[in-house]
Amino acid sequence: MLNRPFFGQFAVSTALVLTLALPATAQALKEYSDAERAQFRAEVRAYLLDNPEVIREAIEVLQNREAETALQADVTLVTDNAADIFDDGYSFVGGNPDGDIVLVEFMDYRCPYCKRAHNEVTKLLATDGNIKLIVKELPILGEQSVLASRFAVATKQLAGGDSYKAMNDALMAFNGDVTLPALRRLATTFELDADAIEAHMNSDEVSAEITATRALASKLAISGTPTFVLQDEMLRGYLPYDQMQALIAEKRN
Template sequence: MLNRLILPALMAAALPAAALDINSMTQEERAVFGAEVRSYLMENPQVIMEAVQALENQQAQAQAQADLTLVTDHAKAIFDDGFSYVGGNPDGDITIVEFMDYQCGYCKRAYGELEKLFAADGNVRFIIKEFPILGDQSLLASRYVIAAKQLEGAEAYKPLHDALMTFNGDITLRALRRLADTYGLDSTAIEARMDDDAVTQEISQTRALAQQLRVTGTPTFVVQDEMLRGYLPHDQLRAIIEDKRKL
């Protein structure tokens, strides 16, 4: 793989344009050229890492541009879908969107970092996208909290969400009922709503959006116009937000 990536760059730097067609070389010329390239790389091994780094930088830039286009094209569904929970400061100058799953260990770690961020910065708008991709327990939890939100609003959703983000046991109906009782919620009504088409539609729309954005894992964040895949610590989130505010 490295040879296919690095050899053309070395050829371009070392040979005139007319000599770059390796297919036009004789067998002897190819052997000489190969020996020269090998000798150069043995004497200058750092060139390999420089070429790999340059390639990675190009790929990262291309990915960032592709993500920017995706976010722009799907901005309405990302930032204003009409059903996802909106917290933090709804009028904040920076918006963070998170695609999350209640069984995702990195989502649970990110939860603590996000809470720390919101406590320190009161000008961040936060949107939660329920994206259950890690099995039946994930789906059960999402259906339950979405049903609670549809029945009793954000005031019911957020405590359940927070509790599940710090919950380490199996997610069962029994466990969810205990959580509902803790917050004075009517679990019977919530359970009756869980399989409603309106709940299914929310999950389906978020999954369709994730597919359009090429989101395949959790947590995945959208911060203003940028997509960030994977866990981010508090300090890194703060730095990204401050950079966005300078734009």
């Protein structure tokens, strides 16, 4: 007996086989008698049972087509929103600002995969001096994420990129609960004005930046972090260093 997941694949695959091999099948079946339609379906079923590898081939064709469609849709999204992605005027720019490769990261300080990705990106920038990194704050994992992001953005707006980079690195390495006292201690560690940052973190300027990034993420259909934009391609989810390095090499070629 076919189990439920396999039966679903069977139905999809059968439909795909008919669509690929017999584009006029649906119309032709309407012209058959009930007996002819039953015979046709029985023959298709018998063929698939005798050649089950066709089901796997059909599934692979379907998956490849869906992947290609999704890839092309992402390319269109990046093209349509290029100005907001690559030149919004407020996101932190690191690495080599004149690099031939642009990597944009949407991140959340409470996301464990963002923390892993942060280490991979840091390694990429250290080993490849020709990558421009753009960091976009996308706090989506609760109040602590928002608190951390507001503090980091306020640091950037008041103290500049270098201080933001130090705060960003520290927050990515931070594993405890994100609280205002903990954030103030980090600011003090970097000899920043914790009082000024705290006073600014709920300002309209900070809110506007986070709101704009969330709106952009919505346009790009980003539902999780980390999400990267590498040149014209979106990379949804964590990728290890070797895979990112290979993708960058492909872009250069």
